[in-house]
Amino acid sequence: MTGVRVAGVGLTHFGRHPERTGRDLFGEAALAAREESGVALEDIESINYGNFMGSLSERQGHQAPLMAEMVGLQCPATRYEEACASAGVAVREAVRAVRSGEADVILAGGCERMTNLSTADVTEGLATAADELYEIRAGMTFPGAYALMARAYFESFGGEREDLAHVAVKNHDNALPNEYAQFHRAITVDEVLDAPMVSDPVGLLDACPVTDGASALVLVSDEYAAEHDVDAPVSITGSGQGGDNLALHDRERLAVTPATERAAAEAYDDAGCSADDVDLVEVHDCFTIAEVLAIEGLGFYDHGEGIGAARRGETTATGDLPVNLSGGLKAKGHPVGATGGSQIAEMTRLLRGDHPNSDHVEDATLGVTHNAGGTVASAVVHVLEVDR
Amino acid sequence: MTDAGYDEWLDAVDDGEGYFLACPEGHGSLPPRRVCPHCGSTGLDHAALPSTGTVETFTICYVGGPDFADEEPYATAIAEFGDVRLTGVVRGVDPEDVTVGMPVEVTVGTNRTTGDDLLILQAR
Numbered sequence A: 001m002t003g004v005r006v007a008g009v010g011l012t013h014f015g016r017h018p019e020r021t022g023r024d025l026f027g028e029a030a031l032a033a034r035e036e037s038g039v040a041l042e043d044i045e046s047i048n049y050g051n052f053m054g055s056l057s058e059r060q061g062h063q064a065p066l067m068a069e070m071v072g073l074q075c076p077a078t079r080y081e082e083a084c085a086s087a088g089v090a091v092r093e094a095v096r097a098v099r100s101g102e103a104d105v106i107l108a109g110g111c112e113r114m115t116n117l118s119t120a121d122v123t124e125g126l127a128t129a130a131d132e133l134y135e136i137r138a139g140m141t142f143p144g145a146y147a148l149m150a151r152a153y154f155e156s157f158g159g160e161r162e163d164l165a166h167v168a169v170k171n172h173d174n175a176l177p178n179e180y181a182q183f184h185r186a187i188t189v190d191e192v193l194d195a196p197m198v199s200d201p202v203g204l205l206d207a208c209p210v211t212d213g214a215s216a217l218v219l220v221s222d223e224y225a226a227e228h229d230v231d232a233p234v235s236i237t238g239s240g241q242g243g244d245n246l247a248l249h250d251r252e253r254l255a256v257t258p259a260t261e262r263a264a265a266e267a268y269d270d271a272g273c274s275a276d277d278v279d280l281v282e283v284h285d286c287f288t289i290a291e292v293l294a295i296e297g298l299g300f301y302d303h304g305e306g307i308g309a310a311r312r313g314e315t316t317a318t319g320d321l322p323v324n325l326s327g328g329l330k331a332k333g334h335p336v337g338a339t340g341g342s343q344i345a346e347m348t349r350l351l352r353g354d355h356p357n358s359d360h361v362e363d364a365t366l367g368v369t370h371n372a373g374g375t376v377a378s379a380v381v382h383v384l385e386v387d388r
Numbered sequence B: 001m002t003d004a005g006y007d008e009w010l011d012a013v014d015d016g017e018g019y020f021l022a023c024p025e026g027h028g029s030l031p032p033r034r035v036c037p038h039c040g041s042t043g044l045d046h047a048a049l050p051s052t053g054t055v056e057t058f059t060i061c062y063v064g065g066p067d068f069a070d071e072e073p074y075a076t077a078i079a080e081f082g083d084v085r086l087t088g089v090v091r092g093v094d095p096e097d098v099t100v101g102m103p104v105e106v107t108v109g110t111n112r113t114t115g116d117d118l119l120i121l122q123a124r
């Protein structure tokens, strides 16, 4: 089985781009990734593209061939939809295709356009990641779902909003030097606690923003990299995906995320590593509680222990296990269908040493990315390693 | 829009004859189902839904979707009813007064924005 290397990464600025179409955003990211990789255009064999709500936000279904066109190709192009984990599965399927020997070069990534919708319409659009009959019709929103999980966590394990506020403060600090991040603004614990409530106990500053943006990666086989002298020191050495019941109320427990545990177990086994080997991690922190659930699901903390990690300084940039050095979804932004690809792009930059936060992890060799769909009814985990 | 399975279920709840689907392994689930979502068993029988449940977690939603514009703020809760849990809007108490462990009855009410049927967890 061949290895898979990240030959190039491309990101747009994450933020508000009301005047730009999804095709324009993805075109920018894809072009940047291809230029960085140096791969010949005609060598790209397929495009694996993540997008969640383009049919609602831009009245544009069937986006994948459109994106191929924007890159200058008529190659096979497929859209992957897994709610907020759309790009995660798009990348995972690219990894599997390269490993199987079916392809040597795939362009993978994703895009989402969201800020052109009203708050109510975004709320409605995002809610479609939940169970329509039993959750959406009962007034559940995306922040509301995580609020239900946060309160269930407090009830099961303890912890308080102030613990979660430290997650937000940390991720905003990490985003400060990141040129692609939506927010370049430090915040305080008090600001998080005093922010207006969206869905109690989730406040405005516990939530990721509404974001437009795109991400793209050029993935190549080891053989292709060697043959074409591609400079690609970072490999994707493990991939895993896990599932769970769609509706929160159908899960056995409301404050643990077995889909993440399943995805992590598969990815670690695939890479031949364990949670102990991980130097840094990018997790799906769409809400502050989501980061806590993620670092527990990934095996870095026991259930009930992750909530204090940011407050204790363990997951800050200078801590033992930096979490979300990119700024995370919370501060870098969360263009839903682009997020999973963006996490891998950021991890690649961090491991290569060309990320503004690479100095915090200069000896790092192994990083993990975690991309979750909905209330973690799906999760995709990747292990990335760099040649040293 | 009609939804076979769900509409019948909601009507049954409204008539005070709520049910859930029970599999031979003892798992509970809500319709429409052809198999148990926990074990894949096709042997699903109707079992009586307890009329009273207990709030396990809740949120007070200040920003809803367009379908809930006239409800804000409202409390949505997940309550345990024996072998199943239900998600519904809490009524009969101020949203700020909802608590974990609070007993609720399941009923059907009306969504004030859309006029559609709405699953209600009524404070007792």
Ligand SMILES: [Zn+2]
Binding pocket: B023, B024, B025, B026, B027, B036, B037, B038, B039, B040, B041
């Ligand atoms: Zn069963």
